[in-house]
Every structure is written in structure tokens, then in C-alpha cells.
Amino acid sequence: MEAGGRRELRRRLQGPRQEAAEYYRDHRVPQRMEEALNALFPLRPADLYGELANYFSKFSKAPVICKLVGRKVLDGVGQPTLEVEIYCTVKNYEKRICSTIMSSFSQIHENALPETTEADEKERNDSVNTAVEWVNESLNAMLRDLKPTDQSKVDKMLGEYFTKKVEEKKDIQKQEEEEAAAAEATLALTSCTPSVTALPGKKKAANPGFMTVAERMIPPAEPAESVLCGSLAIGGTSLAIAKAGATISHIPLYLHIALLKCNQDSPKEMTLPLPMVSLLNCEKISPAKLKLVKEVMLIPPVQLSLKQGIERVLHIQKEIMRLLELPGKAPSPQLPDSKKGRARNTGKKAPPRALKRISHLGCLITGCDNLEQLLLLIQTACNNMGLELGTDMYLAINCAAHELMDYVKGKYEILTGTFRSPDEMVGMYVELINKFPFIIALIDPLRKEDRQQWSNICCALGSKCYLIAEDAATYISKLKIDHNINIPMCSGVVLKYINQTKVSDLVEVTGLLDGQRHITILGSPDGESSDDSLVDLAVGLGARFIKLGGLSRGERVTKYNRLLAIEEELAKNRTLREANLEFIAFAEEPQPENQLSDVLHPPKQDLLPPQLSQSALQVHSLPARLSENSTLT
Numbered sequence: 198m199e200a201g202g203r204r205e206l207r208r209r210l211q212g213p214r215q216e217a218a219e220y221y222r223d224h225r226v227p228q229r230m231e232e233a234l235n236a237l238f239p240l241r242p243a244d245l246y247g248e249l250a251n252y253f254s255k256f257s258k259a260p261v262i263c264k265l266v267g268r269k270v271l272d273g274v275g276q277p278t279l280e281v282e283i284y285c286t287v288k289n290y291e292k293r294i295c296s297t298i299m300s301s302f303s304q305i306h307e308n309a310l311p312e313t314t315e316a317d318e319k320e321r322n323d324s325v326n327t328a329v330e331w332v333n334e335s336l337n338a339m340l341r342d343l344k345p346t347d348q349s350k351v352d353k354m355l356g357e358y359f360t361k362k363v364e365e366k367k368d369i370q371k372q373e374e375e376e377a378a379a380a381e382a383t384l385a386l387t388s389c390t391p392s393v394t395a396l397p398g399k400k401k402a403a404n405p406g407f408m409t410v411a412e413r414m415i416p417p418a419e420p421a422e423s424v425l426c427g428s429l430a431i432g433g434t435s436l437a438i439a440k441a442g443a444t445i446s447h448i449p450l451y452l453h454i455a456l457l458k459c460n461q462d463s464p465k466e467m468t469l470p471l472p473m474v475s476l477l478n479c480e481k482i483s484p485a486k487l488k489l490v491k492e493v494m495l496i497p498p499v500q501l502s503l504k505q506g507i508e509r510v511l512h513i514q515k516e517i518m519r520l521l522e523l524p525g526k527a528p529s530p531q532l533p534d535s536k537k538g539r540a541r542n543t544g545k546k547a548p549p550r551a552l553k554r555i556s557h558l559g560c561l562i563t564g565c566d567n568l569e570q571l572l573l574l575i576q577t578a579c580n581n582m583g584l585e586l587g588t589d590m591y592l593a594i595n596c597a598a599h600e601l602m603d604y605v606k607g608k609y610e611i612l613t614g615t616f617r618s619p620d621e622m623v624g625m626y627v628e629l630i631n632k633f634p635f636i637i638a639l640i641d642p643l644r645k646e647d648r649q650q651w652s653n654i655c656c657a658l659g660s661k662c663y664l665i666a667e668d669a670a671t672y673i674s675k676l677k678i679d680h681n682i683n684i685p686m687c688s689g690v691v692l693k694y695i696n697q698t699k700v701s702d703l704v705e706v707t708g709l710l711d712g713q714r715h716i717t718i719l720g721s722p723d724g725e726s727s728d729d730s731l732v733d734l735a736v737g738l739g740a741r742f743i744k745l746g747g748l749s750r751g752e753r754v755t756k757y758n759r760l761l762a763i764e765e766e767l768a769k770n771r772t773l774r775e776a777n778l779e780f781i782a783f784a785e786e787p788q789p790e791n792q793l794s795d796v797l798h799p800p801k802q803d804l805l806p807p808q809l810s811q812s813a814l815q816v817h818s819l820p821a822r823l824s825e826n827s828t829l830t
Contacts, residue, residue, distance in 0.1 A: 229256065260285040260445050261342050265434065267332025269325050272726045273752030274557045276301045276318075277325045279429040281332055281437040285345060285445070294345070295440040299433045301724030302695040320426075327427030336434055345441035348457055352435055352701035359431050359697050366425060414607040415619060416646040422672045428697040435699040436730055450730060451763060454737025458704045466774035469503055469764055470719065470740040471496055472757070473593050473638070474510045475747040476517065477563050478556035479571070485564025486613040490571060492558065492595035494744070496637065498588070499776045503764045507757060509590065511748060516578040521563065557723055559754070560747030567612065572633055586635035593638035598622070599668045602644060619643060619650040627657050638663040640691065645669035651685035659688060660780050665718060667691035673702050688780070689716030691744060694731060707738045720744035725752045729759040736763055741776075
């Protein structure tokens, strides 16, 4: 009886044993186990089981997305924004891979009415709530079981989902318009007397004899691009997937992006973008009169390492702060000739002291009554440190001209009460660059609608200065038209990763810009977050410049620290290539008339001592302007 029981037990166990043996043989486990033991024995690793785990991990299945989590968080200025987390199934376990936080962006200008700002904040809050819902529900189900390394497939699905949502919104709006029209028709039929009173919310047409005459002189402003509520979910998910793909592949995000752009061909060398570091933020609603300048940025020369350039900018910033804190004293620059030592305080009005505030851009807030004060301040700080503008440091100016247009007059208000037509603006910029050749970039010197003037300024200054469009490139989806870039003639554009922008969109657009000899600048929005992915995007896409704001505020300094870390890594791997900057030469045209005098010297004003004003305008001692197709070095 006992022998029979044992035979019966063996028969019952034989089936599972055979199944197990076949299962492991089908997966080549015995063969690979033998290979692993033979390979590791000569090495005799200290952590044997760790090495066995590493050996067998390469035979495991590729991780796939198992869950997306959307969350409402705050950005660097306290505004609500979206965080997206990616979870993957890795070796049969759910694992959190990464997260990304989107930067918030607003089209509302700093001088907007309080009710406009309030409405924008409500709209932003609703959009974030909708984005969280999309991520946690629709996108979570849609992207499950996809590989995070398949960026193009994920972005295609995200694009199709967004298009469907846009069509749904159009259908809803059409239905609402039809219902409103039907209600209006019913009201008209039931009314005893025809009503001439305007419907609530409708304004009477303007008198064409006054308001519209000036507006007909200039191209009207293009309507603001409508932002679909919840569109943050598309951009946030695409970027989070890219970060997850880089993490799964065990490579930095910048290299992952470079591989996407180069069709998986690993670049032998990579170039870091030059930083445009915000130094001063000039409030256009401050008591000071200068409105033409929103932001002044420093650009270190290419012969310096990034670390050296950042340190130099920090020293200049400290000297600027010291000069602005001097009570009642105008900065006195070191003159380049025998007049040195004769500069003195004449008792005339000094430039206004900086307010004790740091702007959301991470730099000092100040105000000036004319452009000369601003440039003189920076030139003085550099001279005091033994640095020469145009050799040891360069300037870029963000004009944000679209915020200056007075549509009643059809002119730009460059100073309080001082207006210039688009053609006069071109002449003013030409003299500005001729007098101050250390300014090598102007951002948004004109509205995007003034295309003829963009062409004129490019022909006049393209070989001396970068003419950059930022406002025209706000929405990447509008840039692409039949594989062409829909922007005014310019040297390059500032791209921002906002709303429904996808990583694949950036790869495609930067490829088009490269092919058309435009430079690419990756810029951070006003509402920046602590996420430093923008830096990796700029490096991986091969951007010429990166515009991150100033060297204050944690959300901006984090990105500079990431840029420094990438420089160190590339230098260690010997894959760092020095930047080689060239201006874009356009066909030359006759230069417009001189229009700079008012913005440099406003009428009936004498805000600086005569000898200081002269020294500020004497730029002959600075190095000559870089010739056509020459480098900044």
C-alpha cells in the first residue's frame, strides 16, 4: 500500500515538473543561467546576487506605462499649474518613473485692468482642473501599456485626442450660437415695438470718423490665440513621457531629445546654448518714463565657459546693486581717454534708485526716464570692474513692442507721451545699434503684424544684431504651415513649452528653423516652475540661446544649475563643442532717418551731467562691431 501511494504521488508530481521544465526551457532559463555563472565566476563580484540581477535584467520585458497621475500644484509665482507623474510596470512591479511640472503662461500684459487679470486667473484655474481630469481619466486609459520610449506614437495619440477636444468645443459653441440666435429671433417676433437697444454685453460700433482712422494706418492686431481649457494636459503628458523614456533608457533627457531629433543617431559633439541672463526688469507701469525696454539681458562671450560666464554676470549684478544703492549719486563711468578723472557729481538729478524688489523674472526691478540712463548704468558697472562691453560682455534688450502700441494713434509709445510710427521705430533701432554696438540682440522690437518693418530692420541690422521674434512664436502650432515657418522676417524665434505643445512639435519646428537659417532660443514663460526639463530640451534641440530669466528665485536658479551640470558632464565625456555664433546677413536697404534722439534724450529733459552723457555715447573706444558672418569671439 505504501509503495502504491508513493507511485501515485510521483505520477501527480511528474506532470507539474515536466510543465516547469518545458516552461523554463522555452524561455532558455537553464542556458542563460549557465552563461551567467560562467561569465561571473572569473570576476568573483563582491555582490554576486546583484550582478546576477544585472545580468538577467537585460532579458526582462521593456517597461510599459501602467498609470498616469495628474495633480494640481503651484508654480514659482503661486499660480496653479499641472504636474504629471508617470508609473510603469518594471519587472512585474508598478514603479514611479518621473514627473514633470508645466510652466504657466498668460497673455495678459502687466498693465491690464484688474477685472481682466481676475478673469484670466479664473480661466487658468478652470484649465488646470480640466487638465487634471484629462490626465487621470482619458489619457490614463489611452496610454496604458504603451512604451514610454515610443515618443512619436504617444505624441500622435495626444495630438489626435486634442483635435477631438477642439472639435467638441466647436460643436458646443455652434450649438450655443444657434440657440442664442433662435432666442433673439423669438424675442424680436414677440416684441411689440422694434428695439434699438444693444443686447447686454454688446458695445456700440465705434465712430469711424475718429477711432478707426488711425487703426487703418497700421495692420490690425491679430486676434489672440484661443487656448483650449485643459490643454496643459497634452504638453505635460508629452514631456513626462520623454523624461520617462530617458529614465528607462538610462540616459540624460538632453541626449534622449537629441536622439529623437537625429533619428536615433547619437551626436558625437553637443553645443551648450548661450544664456541670456536677465539683469534688469524695467516696469512699464512704473513712474519712470521709459517704456521701450521691458528687460535687459547679459550674454557672456563664447570664449568663456558657462561657469565663468555666470560668475561674471553675478559680479556685474552685484556692482549694479551697489551703484543703485548710492544715495543721490549718478554713476560715473571710467572714460577711455585723458578725460578720466574729470568726471564729478554736478548736482543734477541722478537715475532713480532701484526698488527693493526682485521681479518674477528673477532680476532687479528698476525704472529709468530714458534709455541712456539704463545703458550708462550697465556700462559704468562693467567699467568699474575692468570689463568692456562689446568684448567682455554683450547686451540683449527685450522690447516687447506689442505691449507699447496705442491703437488710437496707430503708434508705439516709447516714452510716456512720446510716440513713434512703425517706420520711425526702424530708424530709431538702427541708430541705437550704431551708437551702442555691444547690443547684439533685440527681442520683439516690433509687433508681429508690422511685417514690412520687420523686413526693413532685418535688412538694415541683420548683419550686426540678432532680431528675435518672441510674441510671434508663442504658439508653435501656428508656426508650421506646409513645412514652412509662419513668422515675419527675423533672425530667429523664442520657443516656449506651454499648453498643448508636444516634444515632437519642438523637434519638428527646430528642424525647420535650422533648415531656414533661423536661430532657436528656448525661453521660459513668466510663470516658471521648479522643473528643469527646459534646459535639457534646449541642449538636446541644439538651441543657440536659452532665456531663463535672472540669477534669483529658486525656480530659475535651478535651471542654471542644471545647465552647469550638463556642461560639466559634456566636458568630462569630451563631447562639448564650443559655440560659433554668426549673424544672418539680409539684403541691405537704405537706412531710415534718425529717430533715436527722443528715447535717448527726451525733449526738455537733462537728467544726466553733460560729461556723463557724452561718455555714454562715446563708443568709438569699444571694439568695432562684428563684421558679417564673424563670430562673437
